[in-house]
Every structure is written in structure tokens, then in C-alpha cells.
Amino acid sequence: MFDILFCNADILTMRDENRTVLNGYVCVEGKYITYVGKDLPSAPSKRTIDCTGKILMPGLINTHTHTAMSLLRGYADDYALNEWLFDKVFPVEGRLTAEAIEAGVRLGFAEMIRTGTTSISDMYYFQPMAAQVALDMGIRASFCNGIICFDADSFNPDADRGVQETITLSREFHNAGNGRIKADASIHAEYTSSPKIWHFVNNLADKYNLNMQIHLSETKSEHENCIEKYGKTPSQILAENGVFDRKTIAAHCVWLSDDDMDLLAQKGVSCAHNPISNLKLASGIASVRKMTDHGMNVALGTDGCCSNNTHDLFEEIRAAALLAKGISYDPTALCAYDALKLATVNGALAQGRENEVGRIKEGLEADIILLDMNSPITRPMYDPISAVVYSASGRDVCMTMIQGKILYENGEYKTVDIEKAISDADELAKKIISGEDLC
């Protein structure tokens, strides 16, 4: 017996050989997809969901975010990058307590589940606590604490919070929740550390068999300062120091040279493209087409909510498609299907989860979303893929399932008290503005 049968669904499988199944069926048993097809399966199901007028597709994958920054949504808009970071973000982050970060994480996960994101790669601090919230709320997530060290001589791993959180994540959370939660290693960025630290983090990753997350060539000045300092680009110096000798997600990649792209492709590094954050902070526009032409895997991220200000990945998909066309004067530079792959198939590959999620296929885990296309915003629908990319948004998601469990359905959140999550965040925001202690 199936646990859930989805019927009459327009299915976006994200499988190149069979992209859509119109008016089809998907069955879920336990945490797995066990049937996808045009014919009604003969076995009975415990629950049947009629998907008439709805699109069924894989949950979206956000390969770069700082979820706790949901608490800072709208806190620092329209500032220049340096002022934004040093005068606004760093001072307020210095005041954030564990409780405040937990509230930000809970709000962020609720937003992601609401808007159809089912798997994330997250870089922040207090990560073992965030991993526990993810376990409880049901989202799929790979957590890291980006290690920062400006003075390598004083680096003490036993006292370094990033190192200690990485070890705790590895020991207590890696593969928890039936593989849903993972620990990653992380160097925050080239410009916030140095070769001694990179070697230490490489060893840490090898010891616990972890993937890597890093920020790479986000801004022009960061990229050029590195060339001045080492005579090499950030990609070159990090590769030379062994940082990419394991599965790596490199966030941003706005200023890569052609040689950098060849190098990253050869090393199997995935780019987490964050088009809206890059636009909002005026960092530049990464060229998805160029990176893929050089053989790189490109996935999508939102970055933190203080530079976006949403975790709605449908907005990133659309922005990525439009920007790729705009900067190349070529409307065919990134077609709707390839844009959607950034947030599904390519995201799964970037996270090392390509055999778990990213497509609607028998044997993969059931991370499934439904979009209600029965609205004047999305009708008529000539092509379901292009309707999702160019007309839909996260607000059209009416059901989110992760590992076979429904976490959100028709306005109802199953694993979080949404009124409390929102009011906790509102109360903390008042204290952030008034300068009161956060607790």
C-alpha cells in the first residue's frame, strides 16, 4: 500500500529524457518516491491528493544562505557594501544571542518550507542549534560554520568557535534524520583567512569526510586584492592549497577569469549563483552561461536575508534566467528548463545529494512540492516549465513534502507554530532597533 498517491498532476520530472508527465501519478512510500507515470497504479493508497490544476515538481535547493539572517530582513537596505557590512551587519551580529539566532533560523526555515525550498546549504554560527531546529522542523540541510581568522599566529583550534562547531556538527549531526542533516567544513573566504587556516580546515574536512562551502570572488576588490597579495586569483591560490580537493560549493563566483572557470570545472567545484544578493549589494553579475560553457556545475542560492530580502528561490530562478539573457544580448542564453535545473538537479549535485533528491524519479527521496496554477497569474499555461520559471512564485506553493512527510499544506504549517515564529521575530526586531539586550 502506498502512503500517498498524487493524481491528475502535471509533473515536472527534471529528467532530461522525459521532462514532463502531464495528468500523471506519483506514489510515495515511507521516504521514497516509488512510482511516477501516466497510468493509475493498481495498489491502494492511504491518502490520495487530487492535483488537478497543480504542478508537481522536485523541492527547490538553496545552495547558499545564512538562514538566521532572516531576523535582519529589511534591517539594512540601500547601503554601499562596506558600510552595509561594517557599520550595520557586523555590529548587530555581535549582539545576536543563541535565542535570537534560533528565532531567525525558525522563521527562515518556515519561509523556505512555505515557498517550496526543501534542501539548503547554510553557513553561519550557533550551527549545532540550527541543526537541531532543522531536525525538528523537517527541512533537509547541510550546515557549516565559515572559519574566519585574520591572525594565523594566534589561531587556536581548541578555542576557535568555527572549528569547535564543525566538530560538534560532525560528531552529533552528520547524517542525522536519515541522512537529512549533514555537516560541511567551511573556510569563510580567501580574504578572511590564510594558507595555514586553509590547511587546518582541509585536514578537518578529511578527518570527518566533509564537503566544503566557501565564498569566492564575490566582489571586484576582493578578487583584485588577492591578485595583489599572492600574484594569483582566489580560485588559483585556494586550489594550489588543496581547498578544492573535495566536493565544494563556491558562493558567488562573480569575478572569475576564464582560467578560473577551467580550473574550477576541472576540480568539480560547483558555483552557488546568488543573482539577487549580487544585484542588491552591487557586486556585479556572474555569468552562468560562461561558467556552464567552461564545464562548471552552477546551482542557485539566495544568500542571507539582509541582502536579498527573501528566501523565495523562484525569484532567483527568474532573475538568473533574465540576467543571463540581459548580459549576453542573447534571449537563448539560459532557457527556462536550464534555469529550473539550477535550483533542482544542479543544486543536488552541488550538495552531493544527486542520488537523494533533485528529480521526480522512482527510488529518490520524496522531496516534492505542489504549485497551484489555478490563478490569473499563471493562466493560460502553454508550457508548464516556462509557467513555473516566468510566471509563478513561491507564494503559489500549496504543499511542501520532505522525505515523504508533508510539512506545509494549504496555509497550514505542520512542524512549526507560525504565529509564534513571526511574533518572536517581531519582538526581537523591536529590541534590535531600540538597542535593548536580545534574549
Ligand SMILES: [Zn+2]
Ligand atoms: Zn554568503
